Amino acid sequence: LLALQWKKEENFPMWYSDVIVLSEMISYYDISGCYILRPWSYKIWDLIQQWFNEQLLDLDVENCYFPLFVSQDRLEKEKDHVEGFAPEVAWVTKSGETELAQQIAIRPTSETIMYPAFSDWIKSHRDLPLKLNQWSNVVRWEFKDPTPFLRSREFLWQEGHTAHATYEDADKMVMQALDLYKQVYQDLLCVPVVPGYKTEKEKFAGGHMTTTVEAYIAGSGRAIQGATSHNLGQNFGKMFDIKFQDEKGETKIAWQTSWGLTTRTIGVMVMVHGDDKGLVMPPKVSPLQAVIVPIISKKLTGETADPYCKAILKDLRKLGIRAKYDDRAMYNPGWKYNHWEQKGVPIRIEVGPMDIEKKQTRIVIRHNGEKMDLPVEGLGSVIATKLEEIQKTMFEKALKARDEHIAKVTEWKDFVPNLELNNLVLTPWCGGEHQDWEEWVKKTSREESLKARGEEGEDERTATSVAAKTLCIPFDQPELPEGTKCIASGLPATCWCLWGRSY
Numbered sequence: 179l180l181a182l183q184w185k186k187e188e189n190f191p192m193w194y195s196d197v198i199v200l201s202e203m204i205s206y207y208d209i210s211g212c213y214i215l216r217p218w219s220y221k222i223w224d225l226i227q228q229w230f231n232e233q234l235l236d237l238d239v240e241n242c243y244f245p246l247f248v249s250q251d252r253l254e255k256e257k258d259h260v261e262g263f264a265p266e267v268a269w270v271t272k273s274g275e276t277e278l279a280q281q282i283a284i285r286p287t288s289e290t291i292m293y294p295a296f297s298d299w300i301k302s303h304r305d306l307p308l309k310l311n312q313w314s315n316v317v318r319w320e321f322k323d324p325t326p327f328l329r330s331r332e333f334l335w336q337e338g339h340t341a342h343a344t345y346e347d348a349d350k351m352v353m354q355a356l357d358l359y360k361q362v363y364q365d366l367l368c369v370p371v372v373p374g375y376k377t378e379k380e381k382f383a384g385g386h387m388t389t390t391v392e393a394y395i396a397g398s399g400r401a402i403q404g405a406t407s408h409n410l411g412q413n414f415g416k417m418f419d420i421k422f423q424d425e426k427g428e429t430k431i432a433w434q435t436s437w438g439l440t441t442r443t444i445g446v447m448v449m450v451h452g453d454d455k456g457l458v459m460p461p462k463v464s465p466l467q468a469v470i471v472p473i474i475s476k477k478l479t480g481e482t483a484d485p486y487c488k489a490i491l492k493d494l495r496k497l498g499i500r501a502k503y504d505d506r507a508m509y510n511p512g513w514k515y516n517h518w519e520q521k522g523v524p525i526r527i528e529v530g531p532m533d534i535e536k537k538q539t540r541i542v543i544r545h546n547g548e549k550m551d552l553p554v555e556g557l558g559s560v561i562a563t564k565l566e567e568i569q570k571t572m573f574e575k576a577l578k579a580r581d582e583h584i585a586k587v588t589e590w591k592d593f594v595p596n597l598e599l600n601n602l603v604l605t606p607w608c609g610g611e612h613q614d615w616e617e618w619v620k621k622t623s624r625e626e627s628l629k630a631r632g633e634e635g636e637d638e639r640t641a642t643s644v645a646a647k648t649l650c651i652p653f654d655q656p657e658l659p660e661g662t663k664c665i666a667s668g669l670p671a672t673c674w675c676l677w678g679r680s681y
């Protein structure tokens with residue numbers, strides 16, 4: 179099956195699952211919610227990890243590795259933190275034919291695995307700050323529709339866990355981590371995100387405050403949480419007895435953070451940039467940034483093309499450009515064009531008989547189809563510059579598409595009509611602590627959406643997917659004129675809140 183069977187605008191979910199298979203990113207697996215990450219997608223995670231690890235050095239965060247398994251006692255140390263998540267926990271209950279005396283959980287996240295050790299290690303303020311990061315897989319036995327990269331039962335992530343002497347130090351760490359996430363999305367993946375606070379209803383219950391970066395998927399008109407960074411306060415310190423002697427010899431409880439970014443990043447990138455020819459890769463994370471295709475014919479044999487193309491390849495690689503010379507004789511140029519377009523390679527370099535004669539080459543830019551003839555002389559640095567331009571243009575294009583779909587709304591009558599236009603909605607809000615009114619918006623937006631679609635009485639599952647929820651209270655707050663009313667409660671608005679249908 180060589181061509182995409184679905185158009186992105188016609189059937190977004192089918193287009194997505196087609197693209198990730200045809201581009202050789204994913205293969206399916208016989209256990210629901212589990213997927214094979216093939217080299218073409220794993221390399222993206224590799225590149226994200228390389229960049230992220232560089233940044234961790236500057237933040238004095240060290241990598242480590244904790245066990246995959248956690249005892250039931252530890253996992254359930256603090257009931258109310260886990261109860262909401264309990265159905266997602268995967269348990270090991272036997273080895274071979276033998277039942278285990280105590281069932282053991284597979285980590286869904288590592289707070290309860292790490293923090294007893296934190297308690298052992300942290301005795302004095304001199305042991306602080308403790309800043310650790312772990313790259314690993316985690317398992318969450320979700321029941322909502324699994325989607326490769328976006329929602330799977332096992333996924334790869336990094337989880338940062340830090341302990342500090344003061345609230346302020348912890349809060350600074352939370353924001354530094356969130357800024358790394360913003361850079362991963364905007365600077366590496368060319369995906370614009372809105373950084374902000376989660377409301378009380380949407381935050382991590384075990385923490386004090388949650389921050390997030392929210393992305394927008396134009397294909398579905400939905401928002402998606404890109405990554406999250408929590409200020410845990412002293413909650414886990416109290417639970418796991420993480421105490422230290424401060425300079426005055428007084429015993430204090432540590433202030434903590436935890437923050438995570440997952441392979442969901444890859445799915446978001448595919449959805450935002452992909453088109454009807456397949457993947458469109460941002461150069462910074464593309465496994466291949468340029469592919470050289472010789473147009474072999476009677477007028478141009480392999481042995482004439484080889485030295486010319488290999489010289490171009492050398493020139494590119496010398497500048498650190500991830501390039502490949504596709505000299506496979508069993509595929510014709512047309513097949514190769516289609517293949518590398520589906521895989522989203524940013525630049526194709528075509529070499530035909532005329533090109534060799536004129537010491538030039540024809541390059542084709544994947545994201546906008548632009549073609550141009552360039553001299554082979556100095557080609558490497560021209561390609562390097564082109565790649566930077568592509569990175570910038572792709573982000574600007576996504577930013578425009580996202581901004582066109584954020585509607586500022588102050589009256590409730592305009593809320594659902596904007597959701598129906600695939601918009602996110604920015605509204606005056608009475609404050610993140612008003613969970614009751616947040617619930618009201620969720621329920622009312624669902625009912626009004628179903629009515630607008632003439633689907634009253636739709637079954638619960640579908641209905642939930644049309645409800646709007648709070649995405650975040652953006653750090654970047656527009657002017658809020660005195661006396662502005664909350665769009666739902668009519669109470670005095672204290673902030674602007676971003677809403678949307680979401681994944």
Ligand SMILES: O=C1CCCN[C@@H]1CCCn1cnc2ccccc2c1=O
Nearest residue numbers: 263266267286287337382406436437438
């Ligand atoms: O977000 C992050 C970032 C990385 C470190 N962990 C925090 C908080 C995770 C919240 N969470 C999420 N799913 C869970 C599933 C089962 C048990 C516990 C949990 C759980 O605590």
